[in-house]
Amino acid sequence: MPLSRRSFHRLAALSAAAGAGALAAPRAALAANTAYVFAYFTETPNMSGANYGLHLAVSTDGLNWAPLNQNNPVVTPTAGTLGLRDPFVFRKQDGTFVVLATDLNGTDFGQNNQYLHVWDSTNLTSFTGYRRVRMHTLNTHTWAPTAFWDAARGQYGIVYSANNGTDVFMVNYTSDFRTVSANQVYFSPGFPVLDGDVVVDGSTFYLYYKNLTTGLLYGARSSTGAANSYTTYTGGLRQGDAMEAPLLVRNNEGNGWRLWGDSFSPVNNDFYAWSQSNVGANSWTALNQRDYTPPLNAKHGSIAGISAAEYSALVSRWGLPNWVRLKSSNLPDRYVRHANNLGRIDAYPFDPHQDQLWRMVAGLADSSGVSFESVNYPGRFLRHLNYEIRLDANDNTATFRADATFTRVAGLADGAWSSFRSYNVPDRYLRHLNYALRIDPVTDATARADATFRVTS
Template sequence: MNHRELTNSLYGYLFVHFIGDHEDGEQIYFALSKDGMHWQDLNQKQPVLRSTVGERGARDPYLLRSADGSCFYLLATDLSIYHRGGWEHAQATVTGSRSLVIWESPDLVNWSEPRLVEAAPEEAGCAWAPEAIFDEENGDYLVFWASSRDAHDGDGRGHHIYCSRTQDFRTFTPAEPYITRGENRAIIDTTIIKASGKYYRASGDGQITIESSDRLMGEWKVISTLESLGLALTGKDVEGPEFFKFNGEEKWGLLVDQYATGSGYMPILTTDIGDPTGACWRKPEPREYDFGSLKKRHGSILPITQTEYEALKGFYRNESM
């Protein structure tokens, strides 16, 4: 199925996420939606995938369809705050895993065993919130994540976005810096999407900053922040931005996690990611969306076909619903 055929056959959405820092919370959960705004939890609200490698926790999952459409890759942070005894004891940015947890699937129902792939450089203190996007220009995948490292000025560790390249999610090129905001300004949780011939990324860097570029490794231009768009949201309010496109529409969603209030995800909608004025952006009313009873923590949304949607719904109904 080529890209146009796939686009024309998209029907619903699969949300992969984790739910919290408690036992079983840091594993992979699935939810389905037909409209991208109202979600049904699968597998009786139990984990669909469990990490049995590394720290035995999987946070911040990101799901993508391979460029040739033959399989799916799921990446996650190798971290268990529960097994580390809670955030106050975790030292997760200093002694964290430098590996990513990776699963593969041909159909979103049958999954490989998890594997660890070391991604971050030796001087890094962690590898958090991985994502990947196919680089059409280079013919491979750009994988990126947040790592902490010692600040050169001695004021402590800072978070920066690193990247690597892969053809198969098994062998990766050496990590290199991708985005930095300077030694005293952390950047985490970057998400990238291609829309209308351009690449757009949103990053947590004190704001939720939106940038654009013609090339993944090109020069990026700051377009806006959620605050400058008039949405009254900064990095003190929300984190974990995640882009996705609505099927059959020139409309995109940007999910943000309302961590400051513990309210979970909120979708922000736009018909033009590149609009700097705010005219094309809006926060929907709470009655317009429903993420279900499970709290959705830092995850990702994948548009799927009707065949994929029905297979998931049928499998979890037959197996555990």
Template sequence: MTINDKAPVYVMGYFRSGPAQTHKSENLHFAYSRDGLHWTALNNNQPVFISNLGEGILRDPFIAKGPDGYFHMVFTIRPKGKSIGYARSRDLIHWEDERMLEVMNGVENVQNCWAPEFTYDAKDESYLIYWASSIGDDLSNSKHFSVRTRDWKSFTPAQEFFNPGFQTIDASLIEWNGKSYMAVKDESQVYDASRKRPSHNILAVADQLDGPYEIIEGISTPDYTEGPEFLQLKDGKILLIYDYWAYGKFGVMETDDMENWRELRPDEFEFPFQARHCTFFEITEEEFSPILHRYGLEARYPTPTFSKVRLAEEDYQGFLHDPFYSKTISMWIRANSIHGTQVLFQEGNDENGLTLRLQDKHIQAVVCSGGKKAHISSPVIEAQQRYHVSVVFQKGTFYLFLDSERVAEVHADFRYVERHCSPAGFGGRFEKDGFGDSDGEALFDGVIQGVKIFNIALDDKDIKLIK
């Protein structure tokens, strides 16, 4: 893994399934994080890329950016055999050159090629691709193999990469302090009843990328885990993230010296619902902005408006009626008058919903669920001044931003806003609003522009990014 000092955004790629691989969505999904521990699913946790290879199965994605400027992705495909999946992208939105790479070409009796990954070797100016294959009559003889390529078209012959003498899959590499470290799943108990410990991940080390790797005794993840992945954070800490696939959850260990590891408590991290076997990589703010708008933006209304705009009629379905845990409303405003009550945005009412308004030089907002309310306010509005206003609800915390600065926050007694059927829009009141007011339209006297509605809760850096 190569760390880019200008890359403050971590991206996670994954496929989805429930416990023990139920309810599968074997396609590429994305989430992002600012701290590497708390992850927000993008695209409503729906696929961002669907494979056309073989049976259309994409599992165990691994993505990293090469020196050619492309994000290269390798992944497990079906049917099983000698090949892995491959695609590349300039922007992580549009993917091209999707094809099978027959990495075990020339090898007989290959059952599978699982969980491929790669590392760019700057010394050799080539990519080292590695994966697990079982050679023989079944899946009980898994070892790790590798090839090298400079152009993703021609490959060296496959050779054995790691064979500790027992069954392993799911290898992941990180280069640190002049050495190469490998996290890998020990699943010997699956095929060897004499080995009593359930599947878990172990750590190995080598002086060079090609190995040979030697197991570091005494370091392992908990039982019933697989799919280990490294993520090096900007503060120098290294995370080892692993998958309790049978239970549908993740675990995390951290270190700053690759020797002393601490297992994090479940309340110290959060991963998307049903995420499985992840890849982690860093991108810049410039690279992230179009991804955020493509996969986090529910609706955008860029045209300047001087009157009330209705976005939704009374209904029980639709993104302005649906329940939500997280939401962001963003807009530019310039008020001619700063007196009285002027509604800027409304969805729902004082039972369930969200309202943003200008009230006598104050920007105010309220979010409601089941009749409970959380209010927030900032007294900084002046007439004829242009302001960027954002309000964010994030699982019980309500934030107000003015010109990309967080000016107020409050904690609600609820984490979830229930379904709401009232009309919705901006520039005025449509029915009783979230404050409980219903006297007149409360029209905004001024111009509203660049209204954006996100289905995720943006943080301080994200708000600056969308301004």
């Protein structure tokens, strides 16, 4: 994980108006949004999982995400630094998409770049018209782009983080995301800011940002969306110990909003989330991490609403993961993994990140059950031995097959989740105890919670 962005001029993050909120009259002619797409790049604490191409994940509820293309990039820049950060996926007035991204490959935040990467896409199953668009001639960075439709101007605004002596947001206007107007300062409140996300709701423009002085996230609003017309209306928000990249998303159902923030701490969850029913209020409520699962290794992304047909096309084109993760119900920042050939739950993120990836296959002893094969150690399975869960090579004995087989049942603490009963010791369930995995009888509420997991991506 890179050092604090503050140490490197504070790296920008991407944000995203969930395309839905930024569309005007032509929106009514489009199919209703029933799902979501998440665009991001990837990093892990020791950077072994870092990839600076465009990654996509999908979700039907906007909370729990399935990476596409096995969490590999779907497109990679071919010019500039040959890498991207902070990808922003935005639905244009004609219903197609544009993708903007910071031109930065890796963590060398000291370099300055006047360009953004740009692609066009009909439905995110392919990407055309790749180009780099020059946003200014200043000796500064061009980080964390966001875009919005300004109906009064009849143009799109592209807002990004830059520095003109202090950290500010710049804006350029465009009709085609190819040629842009001269840059101008868009938001400079008297203290340094980073990672702006602009969303239009009706006649109100909302700008969420990070105050670099306090390290907190804030929301501002304007009735015109004009440069330097915003007034901050929320208190500061933070979860964890380090946060940036506010990401404001209107629910597809139209009955509420979510705000995401990206943690750049190597010991914290990568994303945190809040919700509230009225975006104009100052009443954000932190969501329990049980309620959401960000894409694996995702960093600084954006979210857009998509239709059912677009969701199906993305899944058909790129494919859903061929692995699963098991998320603890009562310690939801922790996932089942193997370490030193023992099963345990650890707080995510960690490396090797593949230690938490499993092929959930038909039970080795009974095909109606399930077994868990390690992705990074094929042929090794979770099994119990003296009630302790281990990762061992399948020796194809009847004992091993039985020890490695579990019956999946409704979650003992939450029926929407899952619990796993031992096949050959059926009064015992897979559970964690002091973070170690074992099989035990379940006799109280604590054990039921310990034995409940979400099967996720």
